[in-house]
Amino acid sequence: MVARTVLHDADITRALRRIAHEVLESRRGDGRLVFLGIPTRGATLALRIQQIVDEIEPGVSSAGSLDITLYRDDLARTPTRTPAPTRIPAGGIDDAIVVLVDDVLYSGRTIRAALDALVDHGRPRVVRLAVLVDRGHRELPIRADFVGKNLPSSTSERVSVRLTEVDGNDEVTIE
Amino acid sequence: MIQHLLSTRDLDREAAIRILDVAEDMAQTADREVRKLPPLRGKTVVNLFFEDSTRTRLSFESAAKRLSADVITFSAKGSSVSKGESLKDTAQTLAAMGADAIVVRHHDSGAAHQLAHAGWIDAAIINAGDGTHEHPTQALLDAFTMRSRRHGADSRGRGLDGLRVAIVGDILHSRVARSNVWLLTTLGAEVHVVAPRTLLPHGIEHWPVTVHEHLDDALAAAPGAVMMLRIQTERMRDAFFPSSREYAREWGLTAERMTQLGPDTMVMHPGPMNRGLEISSAAADSSASTVLDQVTNGVSIRMAVLYLLVAGSSETADSTGGER
Amino acid sequence: MTGILIRGASSLGEHTDDIRIRDGVIIARGSLTAELGERVIDAAGLIALPGLVDLHTHLREPGGEASETVLTGTRAAAAGGFTAVHAMANTSPVADTAGVVEQVQRLGERHGYATVRPIGAVTVGLAGEQLAEIGAMARSTAAVRVFSDDGFCVHDPLIMRRALEYVATFDGVVAQHAQEPRLTQGAQMNEGALSGELGLAGWPAVAEEAIIARDVLLAQHVGARLHICHVSTAGSVEVVRWAKARGIAVTAEATPHHLLLTEDLARGYDARFKVNPPLRRDEDVLALRAALADGTIDIVATDHAPHPTEAKECTWAEAAFGMVGLESALSIVQRTMVDTGLLEWRGVARVLSTTPAEIGRVPGYAEPLEVGSPAHLTLIDASSERTWSVADLRGRSQNSPFVGETLPGRVVHTLHRGVSTVLDAELVDAETVAAAHEAVTRG
Numbered sequence: 030m031v032a033r034t035v036l037h038d039a040d041i042t043r044a045l046r047r048i049a050h051e052v053l054e055s056r057r058g059d060g061r062l063v064f065l066g067i068p069t070r071g072a073t074l075a076l077r078i079q080q081i082v083d084e085i086e087p088g089v090s091s092a093g094s095l096d097i098t099l100y101r102d103d104l105a106r107t108p109t110r111t112p113a114p115t116r117i118p119a120g121g122i123d124d125a126i127v128v129l130v131d132d133v134l135y136s137g138r139t140i141r142a143a144l145d146a147l148v149d150h151g152r153p154r155v156v157r158l159a160v161l162v163d164r165g166h167r168e169l170p171i172r173a174d175f176v177g178k179n180l181p182s183s184t185s186e187r188v189s190v191r192l193t194e195v196d197g198n199d200e201v202t203i204e
Numbered sequence: 205m206i207q208h209l210l211s212t213r214d215l216d217r218e219a220a221i222r223i224l225d226v227a228e229d230m231a232q233t234a235d236r237e238v239r240k241l242p243p244l245r246g247k248t249v250v251n252l253f254f255e256d257s258t259r260t261r262l263s264f265e266s267a268a269k270r271l272s273a274d275v276i277t278f279s280a281k282g283s284s285v286s287k288g289e290s291l292k293d294t295a296q297t298l299a300a301m302g303a304d305a306i307v308v309r310h311h312d313s314g315a316a317h318q319l320a321h322a323g324w325i326d327a328a329i330i331n332a333g334d335g336t337h338e339h340p341t342q343a344l345l346d347a348f349t350m351r352s353r354r355h356g357a358d359s360r361g362r363g364l365d366g367l368r369v370a371i372v373g374d375i376l377h378s379r380v381a382r383s384n385v386w387l388l389t390t391l392g393a394e395v396h397v398v399a400p401r402t403l404l405p406h407g408i409e410h411w412p413v414t415v416h417e418h419l420d421d422a423l424a425a426a427p428g429a430v431m432m433l434r435i436q437t438e439r440m441r442d443a444f445f446p447s448s449r450e451y452a453r454e455w456g457l458t459a460e461r462m463t464q465l466g467p468d469t470m471v472m473h474p475g476p477m478n479r480g481l482e483i484s485s486a487a488a489d490s491s492a493s494t495v496l497d498q499v500t501n502g503v504s505i506r507m508a509v510l511y512l513l514v515a516g517s518s519e520t521a522d523s524t525g526g527e528r
Numbered sequence: 529m530t531g532i533l534i535r536g537a538s539s540l541g542e543h544t545d546d547i548r549i550r551d552g553v554i555i556a557r558g559s560l561t562a563e564l565g566e567r568v569i570d571a572a573g574l575i576a577l578p579g580l581v582d583l584h585t586h587l588r589e590p591g592g593e594a595s596e597t598v599l600t601g602t603r604a605a606a607a608g609g610f611t612a613v614h615a616m617a618n619t620s621p622v623a624d625t626a627g628v629v630e631q632v633q634r635l636g637e638r639h640g641y642a643t644v645r646p647i648g649a650v651t652v653g654l655a656g657e658q659l660a661e662i663g664a665m666a667r668s669t670a671a672v673r674v675f676s677d678d679g680f681c682v683h684d685p686l687i688m689r690r691a692l693e694y695v696a697t698f699d700g701v702v703a704q705h706a707q708e709p710r711l712t713q714g715a716q717m718n719e720g721a722l723s724g725e726l727g728l729a730g731w732p733a734v735a736e737e738a739i740i741a742r743d744v745l746l747a748q749h750v751g752a753r754l755h756i757c758h759v760s761t762a763g764s765v766e767v768v769r770w771a772k773a774r775g776i777a778v779t780a781e782a783t784p785h786h787l788l789l790t791e792d793l794a795r796g797y798d799a800r801f802k803v804n805p806p807l808r809r810d811e812d813v814l815a816l817r818a819a820l821a822d823g824t825i826d827i828v829a830t831d832h833a834p835h836p837t838e839a840k841e842c843t844w845a846e847a848a849f850g851m852v853g854l855e856s857a858l859s860i861v862q863r864t865m866v867d868t869g870l871l872e873w874r875g876v877a878r879v880l881s882t883t884p885a886e887i888g889r890v891p892g893y894a895e896p897l898e899v900g901s902p903a904h905l906t907l908i909d910a911s912s913e914r915t916w917s918v919a920d921l922r923g924r925s926q927n928s929p930f931v932g933e934t935l936p937g938r939v940v941h942t943l944h945r946g947v948s949t950v951l952d953a954e955l956v957d958a959e960t961v962a963a964a965h966e967a968v969t970r971g
């Protein structure tokens with residue numbers, strides 16, 4: 030099947046700006062924002078969103094990455110994966126508003142693992158979830174707070190997110 | 205990834221660096237609020253110690269527990285392994301108990317290899333020291349320590365290219381030396397070994413090392429790391445060397461020799477040390493000494509090895525697995 | 529007693545004729561017609577060799593019956609084409625008295641699969657300190673002529689000198705297990721680059737060569753015969769060659785496994801390959817083959833050393849030394865010496881029958897396959913080939929290094945004093961052999 034582009038580079042930039050604004054709007058009081066991306070592409074997106082937030086409201090946010098490899102529920106069923114680094118920004122996550130960032134939300138299992146990983150690093154005030162694409166088919170009671178694009182899909186389809194920092198260009202395709 | 209860890213010869217550069225990199229991730233978790241990680245939940249790791257070694261056993265135990273494995277320890281003292289039970293019977297007992305991994309320390313060379321290949325048990329076998337053969341996790345933690353000292357936070361993905369390492373002492377009987385020679389060479393280091401001829405293995409000219417009979421010659425080559433091996437004084441009785449005094453004078457890292465080392469030269473020792481014999485207190489306690497780092501890094505390396513060998517399934521499942 | 533007519537065998541692989549056997553003796557050769565009541569063995573395509581004689585067999589009885597007995601060991605011997613074996617002295621009790629050697633000899637005689645020639649210990653309890661009663665063993669009904677502390681080296685030079693002199697008094701020979709004990713303390717495998725890599729204590733070639741050099745000089749000095757067990761190194765070959773050139777009365781044996789296998793097999797720490805002396809390097813194997821071909825090494829002896837499974841299913845250092853070899857010896861000699869063109873079948877008869885019988889003073893082997901000689905012979909199919917499995921082992925133990933190897937040749941018939949011990953490639957059952965053997969000996 031031929032891949033069809035559903036988000037071009039400009040669409041992605043626009044979606045991330047919108048998410049940045051929504052996050053700031055939802056921030057009540059003087060909460061510290063910590064964007065934690067799930068490697069690999071979630072970490073890139075977290076960094077981009079945080080940069081936008083920092084331009085709008087400097088000094089209230091930071092970004093890092095949260096690896097979930099060791100917390101996956103399918104570890105024993107697949108060949109061993111090499112973990113990616115976790116980088117928690119200085120100041121940690123205690124009492125912060127943590128925004129988990131991932132590229133695609135699908136079954137919800139990755140986010141479940143991320144929530145487990147998160148509590149091992151501290152106790153945030155709240156945890157939010159931002160994703161570039163929500164393609165449905167949840168297997169767990171998890172929903173995103175900030176969504177770049179809702180993309181109804183069939184389970185046989187494959188959604189691919191490409192980002193310049195990792196893949197050389199910005200694009201979301203479905204095939 | 206390999207199925208067992210028996211010898212550092214089985215690791216190619218990519219596999220070795222992967223272990224070191226995963227150990228970096230494991231080391232990171234040491235200063236978190238919750239240090240325990242879940243990946244070996246429901247897995248059973250057996251520490252099978254036919255030879256007493258409290259420090260290695262504790263290091264493996266704490267690594268396995270940090271990964272949430274169930275840990276069973278069989279040690280030579282006071283359990284069935286002392287009462288003439290064969291390696292085979294012990295292995296089959298452990299198989300019946302559902303061991304996923306066996307960390308084995310044995311006084312005989314090849315014991316880990318036999319456990320892995322004799323068909324007695326299916327578990328992943330990790331060699332925690334077999335006779336005078338190998339001690340791969342020690343070499344990995346040594347390499348990790350050298351890499352961290354040299355490259356700090358920028359260690360990931362790197363080997364030890366260009367590092368000159370002098371290994372000093374009883375090369376003939378040392379499993380640490382063997383594992384280090386193969387691993388350091390794989391990682392791009394230049395290995396020198398130093399010992400009186402009595403303590404060099406026959407055929408060492410076929411090893412990928414530069415051989416020195418005198419420590420001062422090796423130090424003159426300006427090594428980036430000097431690894432002192434524990435010397436057993438019993439060796440005197442078999443005429444390997446005449447006296448501890450002479451050994452210390454000729455092959456010991458004395459305070460005086462410390463002054464010949466470069467400013468960044470690391471002083472390493474796998475422990476336990478014989479102070480005043482192969483290593484002086486001046487050397488052991490200097491800022492060049494990595495002895496305590498080696499202990500700390502031991503847990504991270506063993507976590508990495510356990511994770512890589514035990515967490516996943518051996519069958520190749522579909523490559524992506526997660527959500528997309 | 530009915531006779532046997534062997535039809536169409538090729539004697540020593542040289543010329544084909546028929547062999548008539550009566551009352552345990554070869555009575556006619558040539559183109560013969562079957563007589564009434566004569567059992568005919570169709571041997572077309574088979575090679576007739578004299579019954580093989582092993583100078584170095586561990587039968588384990590008395591004391592080691594879990595690994596082998598005189599019965600099971602001689603059955604293994606028959607399966608391998610042997611009609612005489614020399615039973616090593618390291619039993620429990622040690623064969624250091626007339627009583628023990630007579631017992632072993634009697635057991636062999638009763639079972640009838642092969643002539644059992646006990647070897648007497650050189651020193652009491654193999655301890656290397658005090659000479660055993662060599663005269664009593666020589667004069668016993670076992671008529672011992674070979675004395676050995678095999679398993680241990682007679683390392684004290686003074687004891688060795690005395691043993692050579694004293695044994696010579698009784699027309700015997702000392703078979704030396706050449707292993708300098710101090711140089712081989714805790715030794716596990718050939719000393720070289722590989723032992724260093726595997727972390728197994730090395731067994732230097734010099735530990736064997738130094739003893740052989742000493743002993744040939746002692747033998748020369750006292751004018752006695754000396755036999756060297758299981759020569760394993762190229763250096764040992766050189767020493768023996770030098771001694772023979774000087775006219776010293778030394779003979780030497782090589783084992784089948786040292787003619788084929790090398791130290792590389794230790795790599796997997798599989799204790800089936802642990803043996804004393806250890807497997808050596810390629811160049812040693814080639815030197816042994818050349819020496820066997822040119823007569824520097826006189827004979828092949830199996831050093832058949834059965835061990836129970838548990839003695840091998842353990843770590844290398846814990847495992848027992850030794851391999852079984854009776855069943856496979858001829859196949860290994862064929863592969864390493866005949867198929868390589870180093871030896872004709874006549875030469876095989878020399879190294880596996882005539883010469884070992886001569887060294888051991890076993891009567892009846894001096895004129896192989898000749899009219900008037902006892903009917904000890906084996907008929908083999910040299911063209912057959914098989915992959916060895918434990919089913920090919922006929923003794924009590926399974927510690928063969930050749931299981932899984934494809935080896936040439938097959939023993940189709942073995943006759944010991946005219947009694948079939950192997951018939952159409954199958955061992956004949958024990959009662960039949962014992963009864964037939966008794967009938968022949970009663971005459």
Ligand SMILES: [Zn+2]
Pocket residue numbers: 678679680705757758804805
């Ligand atoms: Zn022997």
